[in-house]
Amino acid sequence: MIPYLFTLLSLLPAKPEKLSYGTITFNATMQGEPMQLHTMYATGHGNDSVSLSTCKFYIVDIVLLDGSKVVGEPELKYILIDLSDSSSLNIPFVYKGHFNGIRFTLGVDSATNMSGPKAGALDPVNGMYWTWQSGYINAKIEGIRTGCDTAREFLYHIGGYHAPDQTALVTYRICKTSEKINVTLDMERFFSTVTCDMDATVQIPGAKAHALAAYMSASFVINQ
């Protein structure tokens, strides 16, 4: 906490300005409806429906921006969002003045991937570290989909930090100054790009994981 506040404060003008407090809330939606795990939702495409059993992902280095200037950030650098754990979905942050954008990385940087086991959100007990090879799983999206030729399970473990298939992608969205920011993973958008003719299982780094990370990053929407 101290080092973050410190960098934050050092960026600010000498005249002390009041610190404000807010909360970023993550959720996943299908056609505007908040998704619960283990529940079927129509995707809006034919008779396609999706039920999620796991939706977990790392959000790293969230900052609130006024132009290109960082004016706000949460206490922690690494945050694990887990739809099955409501306490993981609300991220308190502090800011000064105004912001007009939000930026975060969907996944863990390569330096952290290259080093030894970590604590907290990054502890391998959270099940977000590959075991058969080194590296973080940046996102796990698992569930059942009915609209394809046959009902099928899908299993996306998205990770990998080697060029050109890096999966930790920087995501930027316009965002008005507010104490409440809702960051929504729009699953309708995700499953309209991840179509039935794509693999139902991706569990290794590579071009497919990279593409999935890009679709996922593109599916974040700010609701205010």
Added chain:
Amino acid sequence: MRSRLVVIGCCLLLSASVAMQTNTFRQASYFPPTSYNFDENPLTDAKVALGRILFYDPILSADSTISCASCHSSYNAFSHTDHKLSHGIRGEIGTRNAPALFNLAWKESFMWDGAIHQLDVQALAPINNVIEMDMSTADLVSRLQKSAFYRKLFFQAFNDSVITGQHLLQALGAFQVTLISDHSKYDSVQLGTAQFTEQEAAGYQLFKQYCNSCHTEPLFTNEGFANNGLAPDPQLHDAGRYRITGNPSDSLKFAIPSLRNLSYTYPYMHDGRFAQLRQVLDHYTSEKYFSATLDPSLNHAFPLSSNDKVDMIAFLLTLDDKQFVFNKAYQFPPELLPNSKTR
């Protein structure tokens, strides 16, 4: 003055013999710099002692039957000699030979295909593997958390009796970093306290000519990967490093193993196909299985006579490190004995 020197000398001797019994890290003068990140996981006696206990405790497997030592036995330089392929939980048979464990602080990657790049995270692989120990990391941590024995040991090692995955892995890593093999005859020759016999010296010359580019002294590996021309096993379909990089130029390449302690680590190669050193040398002196990735230095069979082979084996045996293999400080820890008061 003189008696003081004697006293100091005795102390040095004493501390040297004590050092043999406790597990610490040491760096022989002629060894290269280490790769292990000691800053991230500083070694302490308590951490190393905890790591040793964890290494030998079958509590790490789902049905409490398999420990790390089940596949990595101290008497075999921490490899396994009964089986070509490793045997795990419920008698399940793996796809590779369990490699020996020593001088790990100098290794840049782990596993036959280099899947793992950091020693401390390696243990996640056997713990979670359904045919090895079949435990989820989270379940293992909560199992350990229930044990007063382990809460105390983790507190001593990390100043925290809340057990975490990070601390579990760091303790196992710390113990394994102390597994150092640098007391073979070869090492004494390096230090000038022993000499090769004529036969060993002849073998050493041949070794430098044919083998040292890959099995580079003093660690006897250059830490790289190579295809040394073994025909792929039709049942195992193991493409080696290709599985990790997806790069066709890595097909059939495997980690170049150290050649220290070969007397204790048979059978040889990633699938344990050779039971004897003689067979290994016969492989290098015959036509190889040809593929695009075969190492160019092995395109031709090495022209070693049967006398040359005898010399070469004599040299390879100077890499055996009895002191390492029979070091009590690496063996089953007394704390785990059923009648131990600490348990």
